[in-house]
Amino acid sequence: MAGSGDALERIDEKTKARRVDRRRSEQCRVWSRYGYIIVKKLIDDPTLDIVWSGLERRFRSGRIRLEREPAGGQDPYPGAFLNPHRKSGSLCRI
Numbered sequence: 527m528a529g530s531g532d533a534l535e536r537i538d539e540k541t542k543a544r545r546v547d548r549r550r551s552e553q554c555r556v557w558s559r560y561g562y563i564i565v566k567k568l569i570d571d572p573t574l575d576i577v578w579s580g581l582e583r584r585f586r587s588g589r590i591r592l593e594r595e596p597a598g599g600q601d602p603y604p605g606a607f608l609n610p611h612r613k614s615g616s617l618c619r620i
Contacts, residue, residue, distance in 0.1 A: 533558040580616025589613050 537554045540546040546554065553563045584590040590613045595605025607613075 577614075577616045580614045581610060584610075584614045 534555065537546065537551055537558070541548070541551040553565075557563050581590065585592065590607055590610055592604030592607055597603075
């Protein structure tokens with residue numbers, strides 16, 4: 527990513543000054559390099575279950591339709607759906 531060199535220097539400075547712990551430092555490095563981080567268990571399992579159930583209901587009812595967008599000849603999975611929160615209130619829980 528553009529400007530990541532400066533970001534990495536700032537992360538190093540803050541880590542050395544103990545203003546950022548090692549875990550956060552690593553998250554910042556990943557963010558700087560890839561533009562995202564994965565935060566395990568950011569959303570609790572019961573909430574995810576409710577949200578996923580709501581989405582599945584919308585898929586089955588046809589309110590959210592996932593069109594085929596094969597990534598290859600044997601890809602059995604449907605494509606993406608942008609802004610599903612507009613069609614499934616369960617996403618508002620997050």
